[in-house]
Amino acid sequence: MAAKRRAVSPDSEGESSSKRARTTEDSDEQPTRSQRRRGRDKPEDDRVELEDDEAEEMEQTEPNEDDEIRFEEEHEEEIRAKVIGGNKVQGNIAEMGIIEKLELHQFMCHKYLEFTFGPQINFIIGGKSAVLSALTVALGGKANVTGRGSGLKSFIREGQGAAEVTVTLKNQGEDAYKYKEYGDSIVVTRRFTKEGSSSYKIKSKSGKVISTKRDELSAICDHMNIQVDNPMNILTQGQLLFRLQFLSASQPADKYRFFLRGTQLSQLSEEYSTCMENISQTQKILTSKSEMIPDLQQALKDAVRRLEEAEKAVEQQRKVNELKSELAWTHVAVKEKDLRTKLEAVAKCERNMKKIQEELDKAEKALHSAEEAVTQREAELGSLGDIQDLHVKRREKNDAVRANVKRISEVKGEERTMNDSMKALNLQIESLKQKITEEEIRMAEFTQGKRDEIRRKLDDANTELKEAEDRLNEIKAELPRRETESKDARAKLGQLKEKGDEVKRKIMNIKHQLQLVNEGEKNQLAPFGNKMEAVLTEISRTQWYGRQPVGPFGRYVKVRDPDAWAPIMRVQLGHAMSAFAVTDARDRRTLEQILKQHNNKPNIFISEVDIFDYSRGEPPEQYLTVLRALEVSDEYVLRLLINSSSIERILIAKTRADADSMLMQLGNGGVAWTADSYLVTRFPEGGGRSSLLQRIDRNSTDPRLQLFTSGNLQGERRRWEQELEQAEREYREMGDEAKSLKIAADTADKTFQSLKVSFTQATQRFREIKHKRDALQDEANVETPVGISTLQDALKEAEDEKELTKKQFAQAEQKIAEINELQHPLMEELAVLKKEIDDFEGRRNQTTKLIEAAVGQRLQAQGSKTHYEKKLVEEQVKLDNAKNYADIVQDELVDWTKAAEMINSTRVETRRTVEEVERNLKSVKAALEEQEKRQGASVETIVEEVNKRKSALENARKELKMMVSLNKSLRKSIKVRLARWHEFRRHIALRCKIYFSYHLSNRGYFGKVLFDHVNGSLQLKVQTDDLAGTQGGGNREKDPRSLSGGEKSFSTICLLLSLWESIGCPIRCLDEFDVFMDAVNRRISMRMMIDTANASDRKQYILITPQDMTNITIGKTVRVHRMTDPERGQGVLAFT
Incomplete structure (x- = not known):
C-alpha cells in the first residue's frame, strides 16, 4: 500500500503529512481438536487488515496563517517585555x-x-x-x-x-x-x-x-x-x-x-524528514507481511485434514510407540553405564590432582628455601665488606721493605769503602815493613847531614800535613751533602719508575679496551665472549631437545641512561650478560662443549619458557627499579633476569643516602643499588645495612667495561683514544724526566763515590803524613836517625787501624743482619696480608659461586614449580574436561530420561540390547511405512507439520501486531516533535521580529x-x-x-x-x-x-x-x- 507524504522542506517549509496503516486485530480463535480431526467446521478468516490512517494522524501538523497570527497576538507583548527588560540587565x-x-x-x-x-x-x-x-x-x-x-x-x-x-x-x-x-x-x-x-x-x-x-x-x-x-x-x-x-x-x-x-532549524527538519521516510517504508513492509497471513491459515487447514486421514493407523502406531519406549529406556541404561565410566575418570583425575598438588607444594617449599639461600648468600657477600685497608697496609709494608733494602745497599756501600781502606792499610803495612828493613840498613850510615835533612823534611811534612788536614776536613764536610743528594735522586727515580710502570700498565689496558672497541665495531657480540659469532652459528646448526638456546643475554639488554647507570649495571649484571639459557636440561652439556671449544665459560640457565606476570612484585611507578632502567627486547630473557637477580624489585639511586631514603619510604624493606657503588639493604622489621661494591677499574682489561655503552662505538673509541694519547704523552714525559733524574742520580752517585774515595785517600794520606811527621819529629827531638822502633810503632798503628776496620766491617755485617732480621717479619706480614687478600678474594669468589649455585638451584626449583604448575593446569583441564564430559553425560542422561518419560513415564526394564530393539522397531516401522506410503507421510510428520503451521501463524500475527504498534508510536513521536519544532520556529521568528524592530528604533x-x-x-x-x-x-x-x-x-x-x-x-x-x-x-x-x-x-x-x-x-x-x-x-x- 503506497503511503502519501509531503516532508518539511527547508526551501518551502510546507506542511509535513504522511499516511500510516492501521492494524485491526480480529479475535485469534484457534481451530478446536474436532475441527482438526473431522473438518466439520470451517476456521474463521483471521486475516489482519491494515488501514491507511497516516493522513488522519498527520493532519493539522503544520499550522495555518491564522494560527501564526493568533500566536503572535498571544505572546508578542510578553516577549517584547522580556526583550526590553533583558536589554537593561x-x-x-x-x-x-x-x-x-x-x-x-x-x-x-x-x-x-x-x-x-x-x-x-x-x-x-x-x-x-x-x-x-x-x-x-x-x-x-x-x-x-x-x-x-x-x-x-x-x-x-x-x-x-x-x-x-x-x-x-x-x-x-x-x-x-x-x-x-x-x-x-x-x-x-x-x-x-x-x-x-x-x-x-x-x-x-x-x-x-x-x-x-x-x-x-x-x-x-x-x-x-x-x-x-x-x-x-x-x-x-x-x-x-x-x-x-x-x-x-x-x-x-x-x-x-x-x-x-x-538557526539550525533546517538541519532538524531534514532529520525529521528522514525519520518519516523510514516510518513510511516500514509501513509498506508491514502491509506486505499482512498479506501472508491468509496463506498461513490455508496451510494450517491442509495439515489438519491430512492428520485426520493418517489417524487410521493408530494400532500399528501404538506398537511402534511401545518399541520406541523400550528403545528409549534401553538408551537410558546405556547412558547410565557411560556415566559411571565418566565418574570413574573424574575420580582418577582428582587423585592425580592431589598428587601433583603435593609435588607442587614441595617445589614451592624448595623454591622458598632457594630464594632464602640466595638472599642469605647475597647478604654474606655484602657483609664481606671491602679490603681497602689491607691494600693500604700492604703498600706501607712494601715501602718499609724497600726502605730496608735501601739501608742494606747503603751499608754495603760502606763495606766497599772499608774494603778500599783495608787494601790501603795492607799496602801501608807492607810499605812500613819494607821501610823497617831499609831503616835497619841505614842505621849505620846516619850523619849530621842527615839531621839537617830530617829538619828540612820535618818542615815539609808539617806543611804537607796541614794541607792534608784541610783537604780531609773539606771532604768530610761535603760528604753528607753529597750522600743526601744521591739518596734523594735515587728515591725520586724509584718513585718515577713506579709511576711509569703504572702508566705503562694503564696504556696496555687502554690498548686492550681499544682493541675490544674495534672488535665491537666489526662484531657487536665481542663484549660477550670469544668468537661469539661462531658460537651462535654452531648453535643454530645443532639439533636440540628443547628450544634453541638463547644468549648471550647482553644481545637483548640495553640501559636507558648509560651515563647514569651503566657502571653499576656492569658490576651487578655484567657476568649475566654473557649467560645462555636452555629449556631442556639435556641441552646443557652440548651447549657447554660448544662454548668451551671457543674458550668461553659463561653461566647456563635451565628454565622453561614462562612469560609470567611480574607486576605484583614491582614497587610503585615513582620508584626507579633496575628493570625500569633497562630495555629488554626478549620476554624470556627478561623473566630469567627477574628470577635470577630480582631486577623488578631492586631499586637504583644516585647515592647511598637516596637509596636509604627510598627504601624507608617503601616501608616494607628491600634492596637498592647505587651509582656510587653501594649495596643498600633495608629489613622489613627495621634497620638495615650498606656495603661497598667492588668497582671495575677503568684501567683494567675487564671486558665488562664494553657492556652497556651508549651504542656510539665511534664515540667510545674516540674516548679511549684520547685516554691512550694522554697516557702515552704522560709516559713520554715521565721517560724524559726519568732520563734527567737518572743522569742526575748517576752524577750524584759518581760524585759521592768519588768523594768517598777521595775521603779514604785523604784519610790515608793524612795518616801517612802524620806518621811521617811524627817520626821525623821524634827523630829530630833525639837528634838520632829514625829507628826501627818508630817504624814498628807506625806498623803497629796501621795494624791496629786494620783491626778497627775489620771490627767496623763486622759491625756493618751485624747491621745488615739486624736489618735482615727486621726485614723478615715485614716479609712475613706481607705474606700474611697477601694471604688475607687472597683469602678475601677466595671467600668472595666462593660466595659468588655459592650465589650462582643458589641461583641455579632457585632456577631449578622455579622450573620444577613451573613444571608442576603446568602439570596441575593440564590435569585441571583434564579434570574439567572429565567433569564436563560427565556433566554432559549426566545432562544427556537427564534429557534422555525425560525424553523416555515423555514417551512412557514407566521405566521399561529389558535385557535386550539397543540393536535388538532397533531391529524389531525397524520391522514394525517398515510395515507402518508401507501403509504411510499411501498417506504420503508418517503420522508424526503430519502432527509435526500441523504444530509448525500453527506456530508460524501465531508468530506472524504476534510480530505483525508488535511492529504495527511500534510504527504507530514512532509516528506519534515524530508528530509531537514536529509540533515542538513549529512552536520553536514561532518563538524564534517572533523574537526576531521584536528584536529587529527594537534595534531599528x-x-x-x-x-x-x-x-x-x-x-x-x-x-x-x-x-x-x-x-x-x-x-x-x-x-x-x-x-x-x-x-x-x-x-x-x-x-x-x-x-x-x-x-x-x-x-x-x-x-x-x-x-x-x-x-x-x-x-x-x-x-x-x-x-x-x-x-x-x-x-x-x-x-x-x-x-x-x-x-x-x-x-x-x-x-x-x-x-x-x-x-x-x-x-x-x-x-x-x-x-x-
Missing part, C-alpha cells in the same frame, strides 16, 4: 566556549600575531580580517567558508612552508569539557603545510598534548555548542558584503532559507520582518526617518533594495543582531560591520551592538572595524585591540 560572563587567546604564525600576511580577547565585547581596530579566517580554520572549519581562499595552502604566508594557528578556549564551570584532563583552558593548534598536510594538537592548560584527532575537536565544539560552519556565527568581510547584497537582491524564499540554516527607523511559514518566505520592511516627512500618511515602508548603502548596512546589523539572539553558540564574530555606513549610523550601530552584547548572557563578541572609536563610549566590558598594518611583500613595478 547586565549579562553574565560565559564559563566555557569563548575565545581567550588567538595566535597566528606565518598566517596570510602575518609573521606572528597574537590576540588576548575579553570575555564579552572585543573590537579590533585597524583591520586584521585574518583573525576570523584563522579562528575558522583553527576550529576545524573549511577554508572556502572564510571567503579568503580556496584551500589551506592559500593561507600560508608567502615564502614560508607552513603556517600554524592556535586558539585557546575557556573551559570552566560545572559543565566544563573533561576538566580533569584539560583544566581551565583548552588549547587547539592546527598546522598546515604547502604540501597539503594538516594536523591538530589539542593541549591542556599546562601544555600537555591530550589528543591529535579531529574527532576530539568536533566533540569539544559540540559540547560547547560552537558552530564554525554556521553562516550566522562567524561573518568575514566577504560574507558580510554578500549578506548586504543578499539583503537587497535575494528573494523572500532565499531569505527564509538563510533564516532556517542560521535606536536609529529612529521603523521596520518589521514578515514571516510566512506556510509559503516559506521572509520579507523585510524598513521606514527611515526621511520617509516620514516626505510620504505623509501613505505607505511609508519601503523595500530594502531602495535603501541607501548606510541604511542597508544598519538594517543588516539590526537583522543580524536579531538572529543572533536565536543562536546558542557562545561566540559571535563580525568583520567590517560598518561598511558603507556614515558616521551617525556607525555610532548608533556600535552603541547598539555594545548594549546588546552587555545584555547577552554568556556570549562573546568579536567585532572588526577599520575605523577608530574615538566618538564611542567604551565600558569596562569592552576590550579594544588597536593593530598596526601587517607586513606585506613590497614589490616595484617594472616600467619601460
Whole structure:
C-alpha cells in the first residue's frame, strides 16, 4: 500500500503529512481438536487488515496563517517585555566556549600575531580580517567558508612552508569539557603545510598534548555548542558584503532559507524528514507481511485434514510407540553405564590432582628455601665488606721493605769503602815493613847531614800535613751533602719508575679496551665472549631437545641512561650478560662443549619458557627499579633476569643516602643499588645495612667495561683514544724526566763515590803524613836517625787501624743482619696480608659461586614449580574436561530420561540390547511405512507439520501486531516533535521580529520582518526617518533594495543582531560591520551592538572595524585591540 507524504522542506517549509496503516486485530480463535480431526467446521478468516490512517494522524501538523497570527497576538507583548527588560540587565560572563587567546604564525600576511580577547565585547581596530579566517580554520572549519581562499595552502604566508594557528578556549564551570584532563583552558593548534598536510594538537592548560584527532575537536565544539560552519556565527568581510547584497537582491524564499540554516532549524527538519521516510517504508513492509497471513491459515487447514486421514493407523502406531519406549529406556541404561565410566575418570583425575598438588607444594617449599639461600648468600657477600685497608697496609709494608733494602745497599756501600781502606792499610803495612828493613840498613850510615835533612823534611811534612788536614776536613764536610743528594735522586727515580710502570700498565689496558672497541665495531657480540659469532652459528646448526638456546643475554639488554647507570649495571649484571639459557636440561652439556671449544665459560640457565606476570612484585611507578632502567627486547630473557637477580624489585639511586631514603619510604624493606657503588639493604622489621661494591677499574682489561655503552662505538673509541694519547704523552714525559733524574742520580752517585774515595785517600794520606811527621819529629827531638822502633810503632798503628776496620766491617755485617732480621717479619706480614687478600678474594669468589649455585638451584626449583604448575593446569583441564564430559553425560542422561518419560513415564526394564530393539522397531516401522506410503507421510510428520503451521501463524500475527504498534508510536513521536519544532520556529521568528524592530528604533527607523511559514518566505520592511516627512500618511515602508548603502548596512546589523539572539553558540564574530555606513549610523550601530552584547548572557563578541572609536563610549566590558598594518611583500613595478 503506497503511503502519501509531503516532508518539511527547508526551501518551502510546507506542511509535513504522511499516511500510516492501521492494524485491526480480529479475535485469534484457534481451530478446536474436532475441527482438526473431522473438518466439520470451517476456521474463521483471521486475516489482519491494515488501514491507511497516516493522513488522519498527520493532519493539522503544520499550522495555518491564522494560527501564526493568533500566536503572535498571544505572546508578542510578553516577549517584547522580556526583550526590553533583558536589554537593561547586565549579562553574565560565559564559563566555557569563548575565545581567550588567538595566535597566528606565518598566517596570510602575518609573521606572528597574537590576540588576548575579553570575555564579552572585543573590537579590533585597524583591520586584521585574518583573525576570523584563522579562528575558522583553527576550529576545524573549511577554508572556502572564510571567503579568503580556496584551500589551506592559500593561507600560508608567502615564502614560508607552513603556517600554524592556535586558539585557546575557556573551559570552566560545572559543565566544563573533561576538566580533569584539560583544566581551565583548552588549547587547539592546527598546522598546515604547502604540501597539503594538516594536523591538530589539542593541549591542556599546562601544555600537555591530550589528543591529535579531529574527532576530539568536533566533540569539544559540540559540547560547547560552537558552530564554525554556521553562516550566522562567524561573518568575514566577504560574507558580510554578500549578506548586504543578499539583503537587497535575494528573494523572500532565499531569505527564509538563510533564516532556517542560521538557526539550525533546517538541519532538524531534514532529520525529521528522514525519520518519516523510514516510518513510511516500514509501513509498506508491514502491509506486505499482512498479506501472508491468509496463506498461513490455508496451510494450517491442509495439515489438519491430512492428520485426520493418517489417524487410521493408530494400532500399528501404538506398537511402534511401545518399541520406541523400550528403545528409549534401553538408551537410558546405556547412558547410565557411560556415566559411571565418566565418574570413574573424574575420580582418577582428582587423585592425580592431589598428587601433583603435593609435588607442587614441595617445589614451592624448595623454591622458598632457594630464594632464602640466595638472599642469605647475597647478604654474606655484602657483609664481606671491602679490603681497602689491607691494600693500604700492604703498600706501607712494601715501602718499609724497600726502605730496608735501601739501608742494606747503603751499608754495603760502606763495606766497599772499608774494603778500599783495608787494601790501603795492607799496602801501608807492607810499605812500613819494607821501610823497617831499609831503616835497619841505614842505621849505620846516619850523619849530621842527615839531621839537617830530617829538619828540612820535618818542615815539609808539617806543611804537607796541614794541607792534608784541610783537604780531609773539606771532604768530610761535603760528604753528607753529597750522600743526601744521591739518596734523594735515587728515591725520586724509584718513585718515577713506579709511576711509569703504572702508566705503562694503564696504556696496555687502554690498548686492550681499544682493541675490544674495534672488535665491537666489526662484531657487536665481542663484549660477550670469544668468537661469539661462531658460537651462535654452531648453535643454530645443532639439533636440540628443547628450544634453541638463547644468549648471550647482553644481545637483548640495553640501559636507558648509560651515563647514569651503566657502571653499576656492569658490576651487578655484567657476568649475566654473557649467560645462555636452555629449556631442556639435556641441552646443557652440548651447549657447554660448544662454548668451551671457543674458550668461553659463561653461566647456563635451565628454565622453561614462562612469560609470567611480574607486576605484583614491582614497587610503585615513582620508584626507579633496575628493570625500569633497562630495555629488554626478549620476554624470556627478561623473566630469567627477574628470577635470577630480582631486577623488578631492586631499586637504583644516585647515592647511598637516596637509596636509604627510598627504601624507608617503601616501608616494607628491600634492596637498592647505587651509582656510587653501594649495596643498600633495608629489613622489613627495621634497620638495615650498606656495603661497598667492588668497582671495575677503568684501567683494567675487564671486558665488562664494553657492556652497556651508549651504542656510539665511534664515540667510545674516540674516548679511549684520547685516554691512550694522554697516557702515552704522560709516559713520554715521565721517560724524559726519568732520563734527567737518572743522569742526575748517576752524577750524584759518581760524585759521592768519588768523594768517598777521595775521603779514604785523604784519610790515608793524612795518616801517612802524620806518621811521617811524627817520626821525623821524634827523630829530630833525639837528634838520632829514625829507628826501627818508630817504624814498628807506625806498623803497629796501621795494624791496629786494620783491626778497627775489620771490627767496623763486622759491625756493618751485624747491621745488615739486624736489618735482615727486621726485614723478615715485614716479609712475613706481607705474606700474611697477601694471604688475607687472597683469602678475601677466595671467600668472595666462593660466595659468588655459592650465589650462582643458589641461583641455579632457585632456577631449578622455579622450573620444577613451573613444571608442576603446568602439570596441575593440564590435569585441571583434564579434570574439567572429565567433569564436563560427565556433566554432559549426566545432562544427556537427564534429557534422555525425560525424553523416555515423555514417551512412557514407566521405566521399561529389558535385557535386550539397543540393536535388538532397533531391529524389531525397524520391522514394525517398515510395515507402518508401507501403509504411510499411501498417506504420503508418517503420522508424526503430519502432527509435526500441523504444530509448525500453527506456530508460524501465531508468530506472524504476534510480530505483525508488535511492529504495527511500534510504527504507530514512532509516528506519534515524530508528530509531537514536529509540533515542538513549529512552536520553536514561532518563538524564534517572533523574537526576531521584536528584536529587529527594537534595534531599528535606536536609529529612529521603523521596520518589521514578515514571516510566512506556510509559503516559506521572509520579507523585510524598513521606514527611515526621511520617509516620514516626505510620504505623509501613505505607505511609508519601503523595500530594502531602495535603501541607501548606510541604511542597508544598519538594517543588516539590526537583522543580524536579531538572529543572533536565536543562536546558542557562545561566540559571535563580525568583520567590517560598518561598511558603507556614515558616521551617525556607525555610532548608533556600535552603541547598539555594545548594549546588546552587555545584555547577552554568556556570549562573546568579536567585532572588526577599520575605523577608530574615538566618538564611542567604551565600558569596562569592552576590550579594544588597536593593530598596526601587517607586513606585506613590497614589490616595484617594472616600467619601460
